[in-house]
Amino acid sequence: MEIVRNISLKPYNTFGIDVTAEFFLEVTNEQMLPAITGDSSLPLQRCVLGGGSNILLTKPVTGLLLHNRLRGVEVIREDENHVWVKVCSGEVWHDFVMFAISKGWSGIENLALIPGTVGASPMQNIGAYGVEVKDTIESVSFWHWEENRFITYSNTDCDFGYRDSIFKHELKDKVFITAVVYRLNKTPNFNTSYGAISQELEKMGVTDITIRAIADAVIAIRSSKLPDPKEIGNSGSFFKNPTISNALFDALKEQYPDIPSYPVSDSMVKVPAGWLIEQCGWKGKREGDAGVHAKQALVLVNYGAATGAEIWNLSGEVLTSVKNKFGIDLEREVQIW
Numbered sequence: 097m098e099i100v101r102n103i104s105l106k107p108y109n110t111f112g113i114d115v116t117a118e119f120f121l122e123v124t125n126e127q128m129l130p131a132i133t134g135d136s137s138l139p140l141q142r143c144v145l146g147g148g149s150n151i152l153l154t155k156p157v158t159g160l161l162l163h164n165r166l167r168g169v170e171v172i173r174e175d176e177n178h179v180w181v182k183v184c185s186g187e188v189w190h191d192f193v194m195f196a197i198s199k200g201w202s203g204i205e206n207l208a209l210i211p212g213t214v215g216a217s218p219m220q221n222i223g224a225y226g227v228e229v230k231d232t233i234e235s236v237s238f239w240h241w242e243e244n245r246f247i248t249y250s251n252t253d254c255d256f257g258y259r260d261s262i263f264k265h266e267l268k269d270k271v272f273i274t275a276v277v278y279r280l281n282k283t284p285n286f287n288t289s290y291g292a293i294s295q296e297l298e299k300m301g302v303t304d305i306t307i308r309a310i311a312d313a314v315i316a317i318r319s320s321k322l323p324d325p326k327e328i329g330n331s332g333s334f335f336k337n338p339t340i341s342n343a344l345f346d347a348l349k350e351q352y353p354d355i356p357s358y359p360v361s362d363s364m365v366k367v368p369a370g371w372l373i374e375q376c377g378w379k380g381k382r383e384g385d386a387g388v389h390a391k392q393a394l395v396l397v398n399y400g401a402a403t404g405a406e407i408w409n410l411s412g413e414v415l416t417s418v419k420n421k422f423g424i425d426l427e428r429e430v431q432i433w
């Protein structure tokens with residue numbers, strides 16, 4: 097096993113934060129995981145890095161950082177309506193979406209262009225444009241560091257929620273996700289409920305909707321709205337959209353008649369965090385090289401040399417001002433390291 101010492105993680109995180117990892121190892125096959133557990137010369141503290149598109153590095157990474165390079169895609173079952181595809185966790189998510197589209201398998205086309213790896217997709221139940229990946233996940237397999245064995249969880253075992261799963265709680269830092277099985281549809285079930293998609297399809301002159309057309313529309317919308325990490329460091333949405341009670345929402349609506357919302361249940365609504373942050377005057381604000389993006393207030397950015405601590409501090413100021421103005425507690429979506 098080829099361990100690299102004190103490597104800069106700048107190319108390995110989309111925020112472009114320059115900190116080092118003490119011990120860095122590329123994991124290229126599953127059997128390395130039992131070997132790592134059994135090797136007493138290796139640090140016991142371990143963490144897993146995929147595409148680095150949902151982390152904020154606030155300090156050097158101590159212990160062993162495992163960079164996921166597990167590759168492979170395999171159809172393991174199919175029937176008249178569905179196909180079950182096992183995808184190794186180091187595959188690039190967007191490449192898998194494009195592969196599925198090329199085969200005519202639907203279910204994940206709305207999730208095109210989300211950066212990162214397949215292994216991180218169950219972690220926070222990635223979602224966009226009216227679709228969450230949990231609706232296509234059949235099972236998730238992982239190596240459990242403490243139990244010293246490979247385990248497979250079914251969809252229900254994973255406790256999926258909005259940008260949430262068991263992997264962010266009970267199993268946080270305890271597992272290396274090795275593969276995910278997705279159940280995709282052979283007959284497409286188009287989801288164009290998100291207004292922007294129908295508008296984009298219309299703009300593109302699409303009359304016969306296909307999964308490829310939906311992915312193209314999503315790619316066009318995302319490219320126009322979200323900053324490209326290759327040009328400006330960021331981790332996508334930094335905060336989750338908060339869910340609040342109808343009572344709080346009604347009180348806020350009297351003061352802020354334009355406040356947007358989406359129903360979640362009979363008693364709760366979701367409010368876009370970007371709107372709340374914008375109302376607090378943060379859109380386009382910059383503190384040194386840390387900033388709130390000028391087009392999308394939900395996205396914090398690194399203009400070049402910001403440290404993780406500076407971005408963390410800025411996120412804290414945003415949280416405080418939203419709490420003071422609206423009485424709402426925002427939660428960070430990005431994992432803080």
Ligand SMILES: Cc1cc2nc3c(=O)[nH]c(=O)nc-3n(C[C@H](O)[C@H](O)[C@H](O)COP(=O)(O)OP(=O)(O)OC[C@H]3O[C@@H](n4cnc5c(N)ncnc54)[C@H](O)[C@@H]3O)c2cc1C
Pocket residue numbers: 110143144145146147148149150151164185210211212213214215216217219220221222223224271272273274322323324325330331332333431
């Ligand atoms: C421009 C941009 C747009 C984005 N848009 C969206 C969006 O629309 N919807 C959305 O949901 N997210 C979005 N994201 C966030 C991000 O792309 C996803 O959360 C993605 O799934 C992260 O994948 P990753 O491989 O980069 O994970 P990393 O950042 O490498 O890791 C994230 C966390 O998952 C853990 N992890 C990763 N892989 C494994 C594994 N194999 N086993 C165990 N733990 C693991 C890590 O330890 C870490 O805690 C966006 C990010 C960017 C930069």
